[in-house]
Amino acid sequence: MTDIFMSIDSILGNRDALIQSIEQNLETPPLTATHDGNSSTQELNRGQLMMKEEQLSSQLHDLNNLKILSGLLIEFKTNFELLELENCFYSLQSIRKRINGNNNSSFLKQSFHFQRSVAVYVDTMHSTLIDKIFEIITTKFWQINDTGSIAFHKKITYGPEDIDLEYESFIDFVKQQYFPQNVLDSQLWIISDMDINDLQENVRGKLQTILKSYIHLNVVIDRIKKSIFTKGKMFDYELGKLLFKDVSNITDNQSLLQETIASFTSLVRFFQDILIEDDCITVLTSLGNVISNELTKLVKQNASVILNDNSPLKDRIIEVSKSLVKLADRTKNQWHFNDSEILNILNNEQIYFNLMLDKKFNEALEYMRDTIKNDGSISEVETVFLKRDSKRKSESDSNANESAKKIESQNSSKKEPDDDNWNWDDNADDGEGDDAWGDEIDLDLDDLEQNENQSQKEKDKTNEDHAEDDWDNAWGLDDDITDTVPTTNASHQGTNIEINKLPQLFETAVERLNKSVSIMDQAKIDQQYYNYKFNVFQSSFVAMCSCHFQENWWIFYNNLRYIGQKNPSLQRIEELSQNYLRKEIALNEKRVFKLIQQQLNSLLENENNVSWHIVTRQLIPFIQQHIIDPLVKIGGKEGEDNLLQLLNFIYFTSTVDVILTWKVISEKNSENLSELFTLLLNDSTIPLLSNLPKYKELREKFSIIGKILPLHLKEIMDLFYDGDFYLFSTEEIAQWLKLLFADTPLRRNAIEDIYEIRNTNIAD
Structure with a gap:
């Protein structure tokens, strides 16, 4: 690069000699050959002179531009030595305009080697300038030791000339020129105009560090x-x-x-x-x-x-x-x-006592946290008997009734209005009325004692004498029968459940807490604040322990039930236990719903090549291991109620209700869906619920749907005439026929027969 400067200076250094040389060239006439071969001076061609003048003027202009470029390079070097880094920035910016800007024709006329040499040198100037700025900021203004200290200097003396630099003006210029939007812009000329990748990445990396670490001060x-x-x-x-x-x-x-x-x-x-x-x-x-x-x-x-x-x-x-x-x-x-x-x-003295309470509650939580972390015996499982006191029994029965009503309302939500009578009285004269209700009851409760069936038939006969009896009253009859189902003495008194040492730990922590609080001045304890903190303490206990029961969540729920039974005043524990149970069931139901939808979608997309891997390898094992088994281990009325809700969710919410939204069911998918219903039924048997009428109703209704799916219309109508659809509303039966069969006179006649027999007005 020094040779470049010397060449330019040698040409432009003696301006007078350069002008004299140009004038001599203009005065010397060109030699031309005569026709006879003799050399002679000819009259100058004016056009040639003009072209020569223009050529020389262009050369002079180019040389002047190169001299300006040379001056900028020297100016940058001088400013850099004097640590005038702001002036270096402007000099470098001017250089870039000379070689990369719109007015760079003089530079582009030079040889490729010359252009490349200048470009490499200017890229080096970029890197050198940023390196110097980086060094001053990171080692002079700021001195940050990895482990020892953070030092900052607002004013420094730097360089061999002991030049004074002030941080505030220095960093302000860096922010304004290198980070105008408070971000690093890769299109900024200081980065984008560079050609050498290694130098460009060095500039980008150090500017990024300056921005994040010393402007944002990360x-x-x-x-x-x-x-x-x-x-x-x-x-x-x-x-x-x-x-x-x-x-x-x-x-x-x-x-x-x-x-x-x-x-x-x-x-x-x-x-x-x-x-x-x-x-x-x-x-x-x-x-x-x-x-x-x-x-x-x-x-x-x-x-x-x-x-x-x-x-x-x-x-x-x-x-x-x-x-x-x-x-x-x-x-x-x-x-x-x-x-x-x-x-x-x-x-404030009261705040002081409240803080003392906070400290004691925190100590109790720390005690439990340390014990759970360090005592391996806390996870040892034991079996205890969970009693059902009158209050809990009442609440459980109330929840059971709500659960039954919820399931029943879903199964009968599409029933006709209250005046939709079966009109069994019309057949009384034929002697068939006595058997109509009895047959359906036998289907529902075939395991009842014979005397109970006979008693129920007599009750049915009495009901048939009333013209106002309708389809919905059949459900009321089932409720009466439900009361006659025998329950075990253990179910009345309580149930055996598995817990670990967590209830004992909680009891010990509460005893320690009460002992430490008792030594305080009781008159200065705000009871309302104490109650609030005790509720927070219970919530913290549940939140702290729940993460340790990801796989066996039912044991944690049993722990909470047992704690609540031993101390009924712990209403927050009772509330949290129910919330925890609902949350776990809801999460598992979400997974079940997703898997069933995947299987149903696969039937819609590829009905001729069905794979049951989702059901057999994912859905059924998940239901059994993560929902049914835990709820069975929870046991008691609570476990039974949630199991019934689970079956209703699997059979109807996730399967039947979704299928009923389809526009049509093809003949092939009728067979596929029947197979799906069979798989779900066979692998969701729960012996614990075998004596519950509602369990039988859920499975019976789901089984009938699976049974009718592949049948012909005549076969389905035969089942209807035989009374097999006693669990279905009129609208439900009609809806299934519309899904399974095309709109033909035969289907319309069948639907009209159903409405006529049930004495119901056709909605459409």
């Missing part, structure tokens, strides 16, 4: 935040440096508290005395709330020591709080700090 924020949350790490302030020191060897709580308050004081002094206003805003916007929260927590946890009459710690806390208020004012409302909470703690 490196400062991260180091301070890490020390705040690292046990045994404190701050110290000394000679403009924020020092990190290790106090893990201090075991005395009083000394450790003093060190912590001193650490907050040092951190606040560093912000006040060292950081410029913009950097203070940047740091406090990210760290301000962390610092204020940690200071408030420190005061709450150590209120008894800080508020001691002989302790100077209270005044030191107030001093730190006031300093934070001043720092908040410097941020121009970008961060707010209200010292009223800390002052209230320091001056």
Whole structure:
């Protein structure tokens, strides 16, 4: 590159000689050959002279432009040596315009080797400038040690000439010129105009580091935040440096508290005395709330020591709080700090006692957390007998009734209005009325004793004498029969359940809590606040322990039931246990619904090549292992009710109700769906529910749907005439016929027969 400068200077250095040479060239006439071969001076061709003049003028213009480029290169070098980095930026920008801008024709006329040499040299200038800026910011203005300290200097002396640099003006220029939108723009000329990839990546990487670590101050924020949350790490302030020191060897709580308050004081002094206003805003916007929260927590946890009459710690806390208020004012409302909470703690006696309660509740939680973590015997399982007191029995029966009504309402939601009578009285004269209800009851409760069936038939006969009896009354009859189903004595008295040592741990923690609270001045304890904290304590216990029962969630639920039974006053535990059960069932039902929909969609998409892997390998094992088995182990009335709701969800909500939204069921899919119903029925048998009428009704209705799917219309109507559809409303039967068969006179006649027999008006 030095040779380039010397060549340009040698040409342009003696301007007078250059002009004289051009004039001599203009005065010398060109030699032309005569026709006779003799040389003679001919008259100058005016056109040739003009072309020659234009050519020489262009060369002179190009040489002048190259001289300007040479001057800019020298100017950059001089400014760089003087650390005039702002001027270096502008010189480099002008150079780029000369070689990359619209007015770069003089440069492009030069040889490729010349152009390439200049381009490489200018790329090196880019990298050199950014390297110098990076060095000054990261090693001179800021000095951040990985473990030891953070030092910052607002003014430095740098270079062999001891040049003074001020941080504020220096960083302002860097922000404005290199990060005009407070982000690194890869299309900025300082990056995009470079040709050499390695140098370009060096420039981009160092600018990115400057932006993130020293303009956004991430490196400062991260180091301070890490020390705040690292046990045994404190701050110290000394000679403009924020020092990190290790106090893990201090075991005395009083000394450790003093060190912590001193650490907050040092951190606040560093912000006040060292950081410029913009950097203070940047740091406090990210760290301000962390610092204020940690200071408030420190005061709450150590209120008894800080508020001691002989302790100077209270005044030191107030001093730190006031300093934070001043720092908040410097941020121009970008961060707010209200010292009223800390002052209230320091001056309000009731808050002090509330904080003492907080501490004792936290100690009880820590005791349980440590025991769960370190005591392996806590997971040992044992079997206990869970009693059903009158209150729980009443609540369970109420829930059971609600569950039965919910299931029943879904099964009969499409029934006709109340005046939709079966009119069995019309057949009374034929002697058939006595058997009509009885046959259907036998289908539903075929395992009842003969005398119960006979008693029920007599009741049915009495009902048939009333013209107002309708289809819905049949369900009322089933409810009466349900009451006659025998239940085991264990079901009345309670059930055996499996628990682990968690209830014992909770009981011990509560005893320790009560003992520690009893030594406080009871007259100064706010009972309402105590009750609130005890509810929070129960919620924290459930949240803390639930994560340890991902696979055997039913044991955790049994733990909560057992705790609630031993102490009925723990209403929050009772509420949380029910919420936990609902949440687990809902999550599992969501998975079941998704798998069934995947199988149904596969039937719609490929009915001729059906795969049952989703059902046999995923759905059925999941239902058995994650829902049915746990609910059976929960046992009792509660387990039975949830099992019934589960079957209703699988059979009807996830399967039947979805199929009823289809426009049509093809003949092939009729067979496929029948197979699906069979698979679901065969693998969802629950012996625990075998004596429950509602269980039989759910399976009976689902079985009938699976049975009719592949049948012809005549066969379905024969089943209807035989009374097999007693669990279905008229609208349900009609809807299935519309899905299974095309709109033909035969189908219309069948539907009309159904409405006529059931004495129902056809809606459409």
